[in-house]
């Protein structure tokens with residue numbers, strides 16, 4: 499079991515009330531090839547946590563290390579090449595689809611893997627998309643998947659996925675889930691998914707991190723989490739949709 503990423507007692511204070519924590523004392527590891535679903539009700543700080551792990555936001559306390567090396571030993575851009583955050587709202591760079599796909603090879607001076615780019619685009623349902631098209635003209639779902647392929651081409655060790663299927667139809671969503679599962683298995687890439695879709699969490703993860711009350715309240719095996727969560731907030735969280743249905747049937 500190879501540890502890629504370690505999170506040690508990570509805390510973030512609330513910006514409107516710095517004497518209070520958004521979350522506190524988060525300690526976890528991400529192993530090679532592990533697939534984590536990061537769950538919790540809105541506003542817990544899931545996005546903030548992923549952005550801190552990607553070194554896009556600052557932590558207030560605690561530490562991060564990658565491949566056993568503390569964050570301070572890494573240049574931020576080298577860290578971000580290995581620990582890549584994919585946002586819910588994809589940001590396209592100016593230029594064509596191809597310009598976007600070539601971003602990583604341009605930045606790192608490495609050859610552009612056209613074949614891999616083509617395979618990824620097809621797998622994500624974008625096989626028919628003209629690469630000459632201006633990226634600004636893509637639909638939200640096309641942008642999201644193109645941004646994902648752009649990130650995959652950098653072959654990060656850890657992929658931080660923030661509701662990346664939010665604007666996709668069910669078929670495209672399934673294609674992304676299947677491709678990322680297969681990618682993780684083949685490449686050993688670790689994935690941390692923020693999702694509000696519990697079925698998706700079951701499909702894409704072998705481990706759950708559950709955030710509540712400003713903590714990482716539970717972390718464990720996905721099947722065990724959904725079968726028998728250990729805490730009351732987690733029980734309420736996973737039972738809520740069923741409870742809602744019951745109420746609707748009354």
Ligand SMILES: Nc1ncnc2c1ncn2[C@@H]1O[C@H](COP(=O)(O)OP(=O)(O)OP(=O)(O)O)[C@@H](O)[C@H]1O
Nearest residue numbers: 511512513514520539540541542543544545546547
């Ligand atoms: N220092 C801080 N950094 C980031 N967000 C903060 C901070 N202090 C308070 N907040 C608030 O806490 C919330 C954190 O938002 P964030 O998007 O990280 O949560 P989330 O769990 O991902 O929510 P959602 O599931 O709705 O996307 C926001 O309402 C934000 O305004």
